[in-house]
Amino acid sequence: GAVVSQHPSWVICKSGTSVKIECRSLDFQATTMFWYRQFPKQSLMLMATSNEGSKATYEQGVEKDKFLINHASLTLSTLTVTSAHPEDSSFYICSARVRDQRGYTFGSGTRLTVV
Amino acid sequence: RKEVEQDPGPFNVPEGATVAFNCTYSNSASQSFFWYRQDCRKEPKLLMSVYSSGNEDGRFTAQLNRASQYISLLIRDSKLSDSATYLCVVGSSYKLIFGSGTRLLVRP
Numbered sequence: 346g347a348v349v350s351q352h353p354s355w356v357i358c359k360s361g362t363s364v365k366i367e368c369r370s371l372d373f374q375a376t377t378m379f380w381y382r383q384f385p386k387q388s389l390m391l392m393a394t395s396n397e398g399s400k401a402t403y404e405q406g407v408e409k410d411k412f413l414i415n416h417a418s419l420t421l422s423t424l425t426v427t428s429a430h431p432e433d434s435s436f437y438i439c440s441a442r443v444r445d446q447r448g449y450t451f452g453s454g455t456r457l458t459v460v
Numbered sequence: 461r462k463e464v465e466q467d468p469g470p471f472n473v474p475e476g477a478t479v480a481f482n483c484t485y486s487n488s489a490s491q492s493f494f495w496y497r498q499d500c501r502k503e504p505k506l507l508m509s510v511y512s513s514g515n516e517d518g519r520f521t522a523q524l525n526r527a528s529q530y531i532s533l534l535i536r537d538s539k540l541s542d543s544a545t546y547l548c549v550v551g552s553s554y555k556l557i558f559g560s561g562t563r564l565l566v567r568p
Contacts, residue, residue, distance in 0.1 A: 379555075379556070386560075387560060388464075388547070388558040388560040388561060389504065389547075391555060391556070391557075394554065394555070438503050438504075440556070442554075448494060448506040448509060449556060450506075452503060454501075454502070
């Protein structure tokens, strides 16, 4: 089945530093990748949608200069959290829609802790 | 009002019980509907899609009522391994909107 590989699975970083999260579609081409954030005991919130070769579309309230998304190829999308703050600590998950299927496949998530 | 609303639970049931989860959504233009399962600190995994005609997959039955904008999930003969958070998910255009999830605890 379609697999999205997400790395790293967890990361601890200092305030003010930047963290890059990668999502790769392993056996299919993901023209669109969705990036979500999930705080404890809350639902997944869509942050942005990245399309291969074009600028990402950000949801209302999500700072595009803080959460940099790059989707340079059909198999790789990256999210960079710049100048991280403790309030950015969260579970970040990517997802892609698999062609000819009604469902979406998710990466395994990245647990970010900013200290 | 949230776009997708679920009872957060938890539902605490004994093994073998039947349990039902409900979900309502606000966007009448929604086109696709799913139930996902999420284990603690893991990514969501698709449990089943939901169709207007209703569909069943083993012990799991999902129903969709478009007129009432209501989705349900029925789990029969609960197993310990069913303990998880069940997410009601609604698709509109290209976006998925997640409910906050209903937590299920199945006890021996």
